[in-house]
Amino acid sequence: MATRRRTVVLAVLASSVLCLLPSFPGAAATRGTEPVPYDARATEVTVDGTRFVDGYGREVVLRGFNVSGGTKLAEHGGLPFAGVEDARKAARALRERGGANSVRFLLSWAAAEPARGTVDEAYLAAATAQIREFLAVGLRVYPDFHQDLFSRHLFDADSWYQGDGAPRWVVEAGGYPREFCGICAHWGQNITQNQTVKDAMRDFWTNRNGVQDAFLDTAQATMAYLAGHLDPSEFAGVVGFDPYNEPYAGQYAGGQDGAGWERELLWPFYERFRARMDAAGWQDKPALVEPNMFWNSNLSFMKQPGGLAGLAAHGPRYVFNTHFYDQARMSGFFDLTKARDGAYAADFAAVRGRSAALGAPAVVSEFGHPLTGTASDKAPSVLKGMYQGLDSGLGGRAWWQAPASAGPVLSATQWQWDVHSGRHQEAMNGNPRKILTEGDAWNGEDLSAVRLDAAGNPVLRQDARLLDRLYPTAVAGRTLAFLYEDRSRDAGGTQNWSPVPASLPAVAGLVGTELPYGVLVWRADGGRAPTELHLPAGFDAAATTVVSDLGTVTGPAAGAPFAVAPEPGGTAARRLLVSGAPAGLHVALVSAAPATAEQRGSAQRELVRWLAGAGFGQG
Incomplete structure (x- = not known):
């Protein structure tokens, strides 16, 4: 109180x-x-065709960060932050140093439903208290039930990798064999090479043992709790809900491909989730739905059909919600170059194209690049290129020549904003002999734009000129073109892409x-x-x-x-x-x-x- x-x-x-x-x-x-x-009309966000609009009818762009990958860990009980004070500190810094007006707030199904049919209201209360700190500083919020590799409980104490998402009881009900990835140099290879992970994900989409029903029950209870415990002015700042992070089939049925799987299994799940939103009091808020995660991979051997293509127009109750990572440059060997002006124009043109085809706004709810490791030297150019692609469908030099072709400004949230970066105390897969402290403390990742200094104050780990950006937050009319030259730096000096x-x-x-x-x-x-x-x-x-x-x-x-x-x-x-x-x-x-x-x-x-x-x- x-x-x-x-x-x-x-x-x-x-x-x-x-x-x-x-x-x-x-x-x-x-x-x-x-x-x-x-007033509240300036805070609320609704869907109008391919745009977000506020209560005054102004076109809204949502920009910010994911908060945070700490939800994947057991360290803080499936919460992004150790407590409300850390959430408050993170929220204020995000507003003042990250230039954000919104956040994607991660939630844990495992923490919300530790036993089948039992929703942990203490967890929901703690999550709500942390969400409230972001709303209090004027940030809009959209929650996300997060998963990677289906569940941490698929992995043993001595496993090389770790997951997050589903509760232990789901894994036990599945009766899965010991997981094994074979020769996997990156955690993401488990998605396509680890049979146990593939089986568990397939079982979720086919609702084996009623696990999808249980997830939807918990999601509805979570949304009802938020609607009932945030006051109306706070709830006005909640944009919508991201039902499921980075969905993929696990295994396709005979003759099925990514697009067919989206039509036959993924979209019906989203319709079921949409009905649960309505029942929980979220009738006026959209579901931010993600396509098959491989639809826009920039590695040709990973790319699959999808992008919710072939489906009817979304209408105002859905938002096209996708991720983009430069997997080629992240790999450290498929592409050794730094990004250049216009590097991601085609990648984000595909996002704009899906938005137009579906008649719904688009949001790129994850993008980023490692800040340490063999590919980290590319981070300043890759992130600059991604922000450039979000702002405009043209490179900086081309923009001045043909601005009418620039396309809409895309909403997006960078991965990620974790004030505990480099300070974690995570027992990997519950193993007390494997305490992870460095980076994100999750599968060797290190993407947080922020950390705490010795005095406990948030400080940026990336160039402030790159992160804290000029962008149109509310346009009285329609944005026709936007260009921002941030003049951020990398090792070679000022990156000046828009002369x-x-x-x-x-x-x-x-x-x-x-x-x-x-x-x-x-x-x-x-x-x-x-x-x-x-x-x-x-x-x-x-x-x-x-x-x-x-x-x-x-x-x-x-x-x-x-x-x-x-x-x-x-x-x-x-x-x-x-x-x-x-x-x-x-x-x-x-x-x-x-x-x-x-x-x-x-x-x-x-x-x-x-x-x-x-x-x-x-x-």
Whole structure:
């Protein structure tokens, strides 16, 4: 109760402060009405065709991290964090240093249903308390029942690998033989080579021993608990639910392939899960459904048919939810090169294509790259390339030439945000002689973007310029194109993939070559609520320059049409507001570099001419 009272008080105070600030500046001055207050309508997210929208009808992009891989471990009882205080610390740091507005929150079926038919409400209470800390700082949340290799209980104390997901009683009911992977250099090979893992996963999809029924019962109880124990303002920040992490067949029936398995077994499971969401009070929230995990592999010998192709349009009750990892570069031998400009344009074009075909928004709920090991030198370029692909369907050089082909900005959550990184005390498969402390403490992985320093404070393990990004969080209308050049670093220096073309010399001179900049093109709907972009901590508000057809400024404060205001949630995170935009086509360039009025004026004239000839049409 103390936590809930604190959350409500903080929410009221934050709302009051934001109402006193000109949170939606310019609306009164330009439209003759009172500014719109920041309220629950700005927090809630629903599905509108291929877009997420808030209560004001603004197009929403969800960006953040998975919290966290600690759920896979027994160390904290299937929870992401050791306790509420660690969750609070992680949430605030994620908001202020990770630039996030959302999280994918991992849950454990094994912890939620330790005995068949018995839901552990103490676990659900602890998970809810940790979720509440993320909601309290203004982050949206979507829970995920996580699994890898089906269950930790398939593996013996002396096994080379470990899993997570299903409870012990499920494995015991299956009567599986001792697992064996053969010559497996990576834990993921168990998916296709370990017969015990394959049999257990097949049994889940065919509902052998009623295990899928039991999972759905537990999922419904979990969702009902969350709906009943989060207050309405908190529950408004829950986007939806990810039913099952990285589904795969285990074994196909005779003549079946990935696409057939999706139609015959995976999609009926999602329809059953959707019905459980409705019964638990989640009628207005979507299921974030994942396809066959191999549908978009960038290793040809692993790629399979899928992507939920051939299924009817999803409608507003589903979201197309997929993962992407550069398995070739992660391998350390299939691709030894670093990523380059446009490296993942085709991979993310496939995601955009599935979103359009299914008539549903897309979210890439996992992506990332190892931070230690033989392939870790590629991490700065791989992550930059992935964020570039999420922002735009074009490489940086191509974007300026054909921005109308850039496609929508994709929502995504990076793997992962684990404040216990490098500090774990995990007995691998319950073996007290194999205590794992390094990295993620799970199958040799090390992907957390954060750790705790000696004083117990969260610090980033990756370049802040890469993680804390400018991006459109709420667009009053439709985003037509977006580019962000983060100017993050790798061992070779600044990664500058989006140089401004020579035909725009004033724009090029304004943004320079070292400080980050972004460009948003949108078609405004004329509504009162402003367009919002997350403003990274690395942008000094007094030096930030905005150049737009709506005006120009260096050092936006609290005026129209540009202002800097706090992100909701009471942290130091900030947003850039663009208000008073009449219906029609607009552009805004945001740079971390200060500029004189003369520089801004020259850049504005170039930018407006560029927009007119960029192929977006009129109006």
